Amino acid sequence: MSDSPVLEVAQLEVLPGSEAAFEAAIAQAFVFLQQTEGYRQHQLQRCLEHPQQYLLLIQWGSLNAHLVNFRQSENFVRWRALIGPYFAQPPQVLHYQLLTGSP
Template identity: 50%
Template sequence: MIVEHAELTVSAGQEQQFEAAFAEGRKVLAEADGFRWAELLRCEERPQTYLLLVGWDSVEAHTVGFRSSERFQRWRSLVGPYFDKAPVVEHYHELGDRFTG
């Protein structure tokens, strides 16, 4: 499995609207082939900054399958208007099971 790590910066004063739009956008993500899970986190020190983590079957499931699909256009139309700048996206592969203590 691959984890997409996307840092999203939202325009000042648009945080609540972005979070509401993401609640709808996550439904679109969930329809994508190769999608496994998604989590959105908000930064304490920089409240306009969010970390989006998405589990995918492969990098290609995200970069080719999803990004070239109509679903990506729907997702981007929901959340994109709130971005202050382009998201920074990287992909990570798991090295083992999640440690829970």
């Protein structure tokens, strides 16, 4: 597994009418990301055309920081317990590595 920084991109779709409750729940859940070794920062964006769809971007110090430090921890269990009930379907999660860009 990679030891270089990665960007986790999660596409989330919530149940119709649950957007406000989901946003409140995930705001509380972010503390569990922030307590995880290797976490760097995150962004949550909401789709304008489809308000039940969200894009969650999380920067990790490495792929292991996400897959091991977070996904195999009690922080993930707590995270999922807060936000999982709002999902209309399982999130699609992919990992990206920066090839080029500007600061």
